[in-house]
Amino acid sequence: MRLEIESIEIKDVQAGAKTYTKDGVLFINLEELRELILKDSRIKSVDINIVYPGEKIRILNVQDVVQPRCKIGKDDADFPGFINKMQIAGSGRTRSLLGTAVVVSNPSTNRVESGLLDMSGPMAELSPYGKMKNVSIAPYAAEGVGERDFENAVKNAGFLTAVYMARGAEGLPASEVEVFESDLTECAKSDLPRVALYYQTYSPQFDYLAVSDKIVYGNNISFNMPIIVHPNEVLDGGFVGWNALKGIDSYCIQNHGVVKELYKHHGKDLNFVGVVAATANMDADSRERGACMSAHLIKNVLGADAAILQKILGGMPHVDISSTGIECEKLGIKTCVYTTPLTSAGTLGDTILFNDERLDLITISGNQFEKTKIHFQAEKFLGGTAETQLYGQGIKQYAGDSVIDIEQYLLAGVHDLTGNRNIIVNEY
Amino acid sequence: MTKKKVVHYLNQFFGQIGGEEQAGVGFSVKEGPVGPGMALQKALGDDAEIVATIICGDDYFSASPEENAAAGLELVKQYQPDLFFAGPAFAAGRYSVACGAMCKAVNDELGIPVISGMDESAPGMDMYRKSVYIVKTANQSRDMVKVLQKMARLAAALTDQESGTKLIALENMPDPKEYDYFTREQLRNEFCDKTIAQRSVDALLKKIKGEPFESEVTPDRFEKFEIPAAVKDLSKAEIAFVSDGGLVPKGNPDRMTTRSNLRWGAYNLDEIFANYEVVHAGYFNDYVVDSPDRLVPYDVLRDLVNEGVVGKIHDTFYSMPACTTVAKKCAENGAAIAAQLKARGTVDGVILTST
Numbered sequence: 001m002r003l004e005i006e007s008i009e010i011k012d013v014q015a016g017a018k019t020y021t022k023d024g025v026l027f028i029n030l031e032e033l034r035e036l037i038l039k040d041s042r043i044k045s046v047d048i049n050i051v052y053p054g055e056k057i058r059i060l061n062v063q064d065v066v067q068p069r070c071k072i073g074k075d076d077a078d079f080p081g082f083i084n085k086m087q088i089a090g091s092g093r094t095r096s097l098l099g100t101a102v103v104v105s106n107p108s109t110n111r112v113e114s115g116l117l118d119m120s121g122p123m124a125e126l127s128p129y130g131k132m133k134n135v136s137i138a139p140y141a142a143e144g145v146g147e148r149d150f151e152n153a154v155k156n157a158g159f160l161t162a163v164y165m166a167r168g169a170e171g172l173p174a175s176e177v178e179v180f181e182s183d184l185t186e187c188a189k190s191d192l193p194r195v196a197l198y199y200q201t202y203s204p205q206f207d208y209l210a211v212s213d214k215i216v217y218g219n220n221i222s223f224n225m226p227i228i229v230h231p232n233e234v235l236d237g238g239f240v241g242w243n244a245l246k247g248i249d250s251y252c253i254q255n256h257g258v259v260k261e262l263y264k265h266h267g268k269d270l271n272f273v274g275v276v277a278a279t280a281n282m283d284a285d286s287r288e289r290g291a292c293m294s295a296h297l298i299k300n301v302l303g304a305d306a307a308i309l310q311k312i313l314g315g316m317p318h319v320d321i322s323s324t325g326i327e328c329e330k331l332g333i334k335t336c337v338y339t340t341p342l343t344s345a346g347t348l349g350d351t352i353l354f355n356d357e358r359l360d361l362i363t364i365s366g367n368q369f370e371k372t373k374i375h376f377q378a379e380k381f382l383g384g385t386a387e388t389q390l391y392g393q394g395i396k397q398y399a400g401d402s403v404i405d406i407e408q409y410l411l412a413g414v415h416d417l418t419g420n421r422n423i424i425v426n427e428y
Numbered sequence: 429m430t431k432k433k434v435v436h437y438l439n440q441f442f443g444q445i446g447g448e449e450q451a452g453v454g455f456s457v458k459e460g461p462v463g464p465g466m467a468l469q470k471a472l473g474d475d476a477e478i479v480a481t482i483i484c485g486d487d488y489f490s491a492s493p494e495e496n497a498a499a500g501l502e503l504v505k506q507y508q509p510d511l512f513f514a515g516p517a518f519a520a521g522r523y524s525v526a527c528g529a530m531c532k533a534v535n536d537e538l539g540i541p542v543i544s545g546m547d548e549s550a551p552g553m554d555m556y557r558k559s560v561y562i563v564k565t566a567n568q569s570r571d572m573v574k575v576l577q578k579m580a581r582l583a584a585a586l587t588d589q590e591s592g593t594k595l596i597a598l599e600n601m602p603d604p605k606e607y608d609y610f611t612r613e614q615l616r617n618e619f620c621d622k623t624i625a626q627r628s629v630d631a632l633l634k635k636i637k638g639e640p641f642e643s644e645v646t647p648d649r650f651e652k653f654e655i656p657a658a659v660k661d662l663s664k665a666e667i668a669f670v671s672d673g674g675l676v677p678k679g680n681p682d683r684m685t686t687r688s689n690l691r692w693g694a695y696n697l698d699e700i701f702a703n704y705e706v707v708h709a710g711y712f713n714d715y716v717v718d719s720p721d722r723l724v725p726y727d728v729l730r731d732l733v734n735e736g737v738v739g740k741i742h743d744t745f746y747s748m749p750a751c752t753t754v755a756k757k758c759a760e761n762g763a764a765i766a767a768q769l770k771a772r773g774t775v776d777g778v779i780l781t782s783t
Binding site: 122126193195205207210257258260261262264265269270305306308310315316334335336338339341342343344345346347348349350351352354355357360361362363364365366367369370371372373374408414418419420421422423424425426427428 | 596597598599601603604611612613614615616617618619620621622623624625626627628629631632633635636641643644645646647648649650687688710711712751752754755756
């Protein structure tokens with residue numbers, strides 16, 4: 001399977017009478033985009049704004065962030081299962097825009113927490129999205145649409161906008177073309193060690209209103225049984241972000257850190273043989289089933305010698321990742337277990353919720369539950385108002401407060417659980 | 429710029445009152461720097477001035493450290509200092525505890541940076557490292573000037589609003605390696621050179637090749653316990669409930685927290701079942717809110733008592749909501765709960781439920 005991602009630098013984004021690019025500037029016909037989004041009858045109206053770094057803007061109720069992308073030479077292949085008919089993602093050519101993102105807000109939500117992005121101030125410094133020229137969309141729910149159903153409409157509106165923008169960049173030269181190609185038959189001819197990725201995609205503990213988020217080909221993935229996918233499917237719209245910010249979003253997954261890093265080494269000092277996609281589990285039986293199955297797929301189906309096990313947010317996923325790691329090591333698979341600390345007190349050792357000497361290589365991403373005090377007075381709010389509640393734990397905080405002290409998983413782009421951030425946790 | 433006001437604490441020896449024969453002497457205050465304070469003043473430079481030195485005998489202080497720290501704090505307060513130093517105490521037993529206790533009392537009350545210096549083996553280090561910035565020293569006092577320079581440098585970093593930019597929390601917290609102090613059991617995200625994706629692949633490749641690799645974390649290895657013998661006669665046994673699932677009396681009187689809670693409580697079982705709430709961020713509370721029996725199976729145990737299978741249900745329920753609470757604290761609280769259960773004298777067995 002071969003995927004080419006052609007990246008185009010976007011210097012500026014502006015509203016225009018039609019959608020096209022000239023000299024690196026992307027002009028967007030906002031009315032045409034609005035009509036496209038409003039084709040979904042679940043959406044009553046939508047606010048669309050272009051936002052720039054340095055503006056005193058706070059974007060609220062951020063549900064997702066998406067990199068503008070479209071398939072080249074195929075009209076019906078973007079984000080399959082979400083905004084197009086089902087087909088396997090990950091082959092052919094994809095146009096990808098750099099320097100801009102779609103920031104997707106859901107102002108109709110009843111959730112007690114709000115993901116946010118500031119376009120200036122300290123948070124904009126901490127997040128790559130704060131340094132981009134972004135399109136903020138905030139759809140409002142039509143009457144009678146269920147909350148979870150509407151979140152799916154908002155999610156799709158983000159993808160439609162991303163595709164619309166990327167199509168508009170047609171004709172601009174690519175600044176970089178990345179080729180992602182891995183083939184099991186080719187790998188079989190090589191003597192290099194075979195490495196797989198165990199990709200924890202979701203945890204049902206975050207099911208809002210007892211419904212799982214749809215994150216794989218338009219489906220939810222709370223089926224507890226792991227599946228094997230090609231790494232390109234992850235990068236090319238088969239897998240997307242959750243319905244709320246928890247240290248991961250579609251932009252992260254479109255640039256999945258470990259997938260891209262393993263590809264960098266592919267054919268040089270290892271063979272990247274595939275991805276086992278799984279979820280965390282809510283009970284011990286499911287956990288054991290998932291762990292045994294994942295290890296089995298990694299060893300006996302992908303034929304891997306080693307695996308990176310990558311975790312998403314939460315305490316329970318710690319237990320899942322360790323169970324899976326232990327099952328892998330039992331089968332002779334060498335593991336690197338990638339964890340997320342959950343507390344700012346104690347020692348590094350205290351943060352690990354498992355204890356098994358076989359898991360002797362543990363790496364740590366940032367702690368998304370750490371708080372950051374942000375001194376920033378926004379003058380304009382998108383996707384919400386100055387009265388929007390940011391945070392339900394402890395002292396209530398609102399978007400208009402001049403100082404907020406907030407857990408980092410709600411700060412869009414500060415963390416990236418797919419592994420793209422230069423962050424580590426240290427003892428102080 | 430006004431000079432920062434500094435108060436320095438010393439024992440009777442370094443405070444130039446006398447040796448061990450003077451260890452019983454109480455508090456005294458001298459204006460300006462004394463003994464090692466001279467070198468400290470030099471290291472601090474023109475930004476700060478040691479306005480007073482508080483001196484106390486090691487025996488006198490260690491007789492009741494908490495009361496004496498409170499008394500010492502009263503002496504410190506009158507100078508309204510911006511910085512407080514104690515020692516360095518090197519490996520000294522009584523002196524290190526006095527330095528730690530003084531620093532903690534001053535920081536708790538005045539909220540100003542407090543700095544000491546100790547050797548790893550000093551008892552005051554382990555007792556006070558969480559509350560006090562303690563620079564690392566040798567076990568003897570020969571490098572006094574160097575240590576004082578380190579303490580002054582750390583103080584400058586703590587009062588510099590520009591430092592700490594490596595931290596995502598945007599806090600001003602000096603790097604423990606750069607400033608050579610004992611970590612304070614705090615964890616912080618910081619920016620680093622490589623992404624976790626790069627670090628993970630690099631380390632895994634080393635592991636595959638059989639080369640030495642470094643784990644970024646080594647978990648504490650827990651003690652392995654023998655499984656205790658079964659209760660001999662359940663029909664005569666009194667059984668208690670203990671749970672970490674977050675069941676607390678309505679209104680949460682002991683102010684437990686939904687994450688990283690550090691407290692525990694003992695509550696009358698019938699009263700809590702009549703009036704309760706759930707404090708735990710790690711699972712969906714709905715089923716337990718509907719019926720606390722799904723967390724603490726009082727209904728089933730009551731049936732078993734009525735059937736004569738179980739003797740009696742202990743009337744007190746022990747609760748410690750534990751979601752992402754560090755294991756050490758859980759063990760401490762567990763030991764305290766067990767001690768209280770034992771002290772009751774009637775409990776033969778415990779049902780522990782978790783989520």
